[in-house]
Amino acid sequence: MDNHTNHLDDEDNGYIKIDRYNEGKIAAVADHYKDILGQLGENPEREGLIKTPERVAKALQYLTHGYDVDPAGILRSAMFKEDYSQMVVVKDIEVFSMCEHHMLPFFGKAHVAYIPNGHIVGLSKIPRIVDAFARRLQVQERLTNEIRDCIQDTLMPAGVAVVIECKHLCMAMRGIQKQNSVTTTSAFTGEFAKDKTRAEFLRLITANLH
Numbered sequence: 001m002d003n004h005t006n007h008l009d010d011e012d013n014g015y016i017k018i019d020r021y022n023e024g025k026i027a028a029v030a031d032h033y034k035d036i037l038g039q040l041g042e043n044p045e046r047e048g049l050i051k052t053p054e055r056v057a058k059a060l061q062y063l064t065h066g067y068d069v070d071p072a073g074i075l076r077s078a079m080f081k082e083d084y085s086q087m088v089v090v091k092d093i094e095v096f097s098m099c100e101h102h103m104l105p106f107f108g109k110a111h112v113a114y115i116p117n118g119h120i121v122g123l124s125k126i127p128r129i130v131d132a133f134a135r136r137l138q139v140q141e142r143l144t145n146e147i148r149d150c151i152q153d154t155l156m157p158a159g160v161a162v163v164i165e166c167k168h169l170c171m172a173m174r175g176i177q178k179q180n181s182v183t184t185t186s187a188f189t190g191e192f193a194k195d196k197t198r199a200e201f202l203r204l205i206t207a208n209l210h
């Protein structure tokens with residue numbers, strides 16, 4: 001990592017390969033944004049906007065830093081042998097992503113469960129992989145499947161369940177302009193194909209247990 005590169009995360013666990021947050025790339029993206037401001041009819045030289053292209057470039061790099069994170073590596077960094085075979089559910093994980101069609105935010109919650117098959121994973125790693133895939137240009141369906149596949153292929157549990165509920169700003173502040181619609185997507189493997197197991201997961205994520 002060269003000294004033009006800033007950390008996006010306060011930790012470097014080996015699975016984050018950050019080479020996007022550097023000054024050369026920021027400057028190139030900022031140049032385009034200066035042009036865009038002019039095209040929008042603004043004066044990019046006025047005081048309030050002078051640093052805006054650089055700010056936008058940095059914000060975009062942050063919002064897409066998931067490309068530099070290795071989600072399977074995150075899981076592999078904290079897998080532990082454990083004789084626990086009940087469902088593990090991490091619910092209400094905040095999601096912030098950007099739709100790949102309009103590059104506008106979509107945001108909401110992810111609920112993730114797995115049934116261990118000899119190994120458990122450090123709990124914080126589940127929201128970390130949600131972030132790793134969310135901080136990219138996405139559609140909600142692919143985000144849901146990528147989280148499921150990563151857990152299934154890396155941890156090899158008896159089953160994985162992912163439900164994501166999000167509001168899409170491209171449907172709220174433009175286009176069809178529906179302020180309150182929420183999109184729900186889901187993806188399941190293994191044991192979660194069984195109605196009873198899936199129902200138990202859905203009960204746990206909707207129950208107010210705490």
Ligand SMILES: Nc1nc2c(ncn2[C@@H]2O[C@H](COP(=O)(O)OP(=O)(O)OP(=O)(O)O)[C@@H](O)[C@H]2O)c(=O)[nH]1
Nearest residue numbers: 099100101106138139140141168170171174175176
């Ligand atoms: N399936 C899916 N669609 C998405 C997601 N995010 C945004 N979209 C949709 O992507 C579609 C792109 O459709 P287009 O017709 O090419 O774009 P558009 O003319 O801007 O569409 P409108 O939003 O209907 O005005 C829209 O229907 C969006 O609602 C997502 O995560 N999943």
Ligand SMILES: [Zn+2]
Nearest residue numbers: 099101102170
């Ligand atoms: Zn969109």
